Amino acid sequence: MSENSKSTTIIGNALPNLPWEDRPEGSIEPMWRFSQNPIIGWNPMPSGARAYNSAVVPYGDGFVGVFRVDSKSGRAGLHFGTSPDAINWQLENDLIEWVDEAGNPNPNSYAYDPRVVKIEDTFYITWCDDLKGASIGMGYTKDFKTFVKTENPLMPFNRNGVLFPRKINGEYVLLSRPSDSAHTPFGDIFLSHSKDMTYWGKHRHVMSSGGSGWWQGTKIGAGPIPIETKEGWLLFYHGVSGTCNGFVYSIGAALLDLEDPSKVLYRTRGYLLTPEKEYETTGFVPNVAFPCATMYDAPTGRIAIYYGAADTYSAVAFTQVDDLIEYIKNDSEV
C-alpha cells in the first residue's frame, strides 16, 4: 500500500494539517526523516539551552506542546509551546506553573521527557519526576493554561510513563519502565491499571530488552502514546544498545493486543530509525533518537513521529501505518 492511499487501519481522527512529506524517491526505509530537521535547535529561548524529548498534540486550529527544556543551568523542566503547523514552534521562556488540585503552587524539582494524551475532554501529562528519585510525574490540563499536578502513579525508580489514549476494559492503563537511581543499565516495559488515575495496580510485564538484535539489548522504554489500529496498539519505543563509549538510543515499534496490551503480537527485530544524521550523532548526548510523541491522520494512515535527537534537538520523521505494519510483521521477533 502506498503512503498516498486511503487507509482504514488507524482507529482515530482525521488531521488534514498533519505535517507530512512523502517518502523520498528511492527510499526503502520504514520511517523517513523530515527534510528540514532539526525543527528546534540550540538555545530555543533565552532561558533554555536545548528543547527535545517533547510531546505535541493538535489543539484548536493548530498545535500545542509540552517541551522538555534544559535550562542554561543544565536542569530539565517543562515549558509550554504553540505552533500553527507543528513545525515552527514558539516556546514559552518560563516553566509551566504547576498547581495542586486546590490551585496552590506545586512546582517540580526537575521534570523531563513529557508525554501528552487526550482522554475524553482532558489532556493528561506524564513525565519523569523527582519523588526522592526518578519516578513518573502526572498531571492534567483542560485548556493548557491551568496545569494541575496530581499524585505520582508509581513508586520510584521509574521512567517513561506513557498512558493509553482510552480506558481498556474499564481501566486506565499506564506503560512504564522500572529503573534504578542512575543511568540504569537495564530496563523492560511494564504496564499498570487504574480505575481513577490515583491508585494503580495489576502490574504486568509487557516486553524485555534483548532478543537477537543488539540495538535493544540494554534497555527499552515506551515512547509516544500508543496508536489504536485494527491490528493492535501501535507502540513506538526506544531501544538502547550499550557500547564501550555509552548508550545508543534507536526507535523501534511493536503491536500490542487491543484487549490485553500486555500481550505483544509483533515487534521490530531491527530498528526503524537509528542515529545517523549529524543532529542525532552529535550534541549534548551523542547518538540518541528518542521518540515522545506522534500525530496521525487516520484516513491516510500518515504518522508524524516527534523525537529528541542527541538530547539537544527536536526532530520529526514520517511513516505510513499500513506500510509500517507490513514491515513490522515481515521482520518480527516477539
Add this chain to the structure above:
Amino acid sequence: MSENSKSTTIIGNALPNLPWEDRPEGSIEPMWRFSQNPIIGWNPMPSGARAYNSAVVPYGDGFVGVFRVDSKSGRAGLHFGTSPDAINWQLENDLIEWVDEAGNPNPNSYAYDPRVVKIEDTFYITWCDDLKGASIGMGYTKDFKTFVKTENPLMPFNRNGVLFPRKINGEYVLLSRPSDSAHTPFGDIFLSHSKDMTYWGKHRHVMSSGGSGWWQGTKIGAGPIPIETKEGWLLFYHGVSGTCNGFVYSIGAALLDLEDPSKVLYRTRGYLLTPEKEYETTGFVPNVAFPCATMYDAPTGRIAIYYGAADTYSAVAFTQVDDLIEYIKNDSEV
C-alpha cells in the same frame, strides 16, 4: 519504668504466653538477646538449609509462622511452621502451596523475607516476590491452610513490603523500600495507600538512609509490622552499613505519627542491636541481624523481636516498650 511493671503504652492485645526473659543483670542495652539463641539452626528440615528472616504470629492456643527457608539448591521459598511456645518450631518440609483467587495453583518463582499481619479476620502476608525482578508479593490466609496469592501491590524493583495492622484514615498503608535489580547499594523507606489492597497510590517518602551514624548509611528498610502505641507507630527497621567486605545489617527503631505515618517523630541515632554473637557474625551471609516480626503483650509492654541472623539462623531478642521509647527519645535523630 521497669520491664516488669504495668504499661498502657501499646494499643493492642494481651499475650500472656509471649516468650520472655528479663533483662540480664547489669545489662544497659535497650534490647537483649534470648539466652537460648539461635532458636532455629542449620538444616531445620530435610529440604531446607537455613530458616531465617521469618514472620510469626499468635494463633489459637499457640503460634504459627511463615518462614523463609533456603532450600538445598539455594533458592528461597516460604514454609509454614507451628509452635506451642514460639521458641520450638516445627517447620513443614514442603513449600506453602499458593493458589489464586479461583483456587488454582499459583506458585512463586522465589519468595523471601515474609511479614504476616492480622487485619480484621484475615492474615495478610507480604514477601519479596519475582515480578521479572524483586518486587513485593502479597497474599492472605484465614486459616493457615489455604494461602491465596493476590496482585503485586507495587512495581519492581522493591523489597521489604510491610503492612500496617489497621487502616489509617480509611486506607491500608504499606511500607516498602524501592531498590534496584541486584544487591542495591541505596534504599529509603516509602509508604503507599490503598482502599482495596489491589490498587496503590499516594506514595510518600518516610525516611532516608544516612544521618550522622554510619550503621544506617547505605540503606534502611522496614522490619516487623509496626506496633501501635500511644507515642506513635513503633517501627523496627534494619539499617545497613557498607564496608570494604560487604554489608552489615543492624536493628534500629522509629516512632511514626499515628495519623500520618510518613511523618517521623523519633528515630534511633545508634543501632539497638548489631551483629556481635557468633550466630550473627558467621553463617551464609556474615554480619546480618534482620528483624521481620514482633509479638507483644500490651499490659506489660513486653516485646519479642524475631530476627534472622547471618541469613542462616532464627533468633529472638526482647525489649520493653516504655524503656525502649524513652531510649529512642533520648538519642533521637530524625
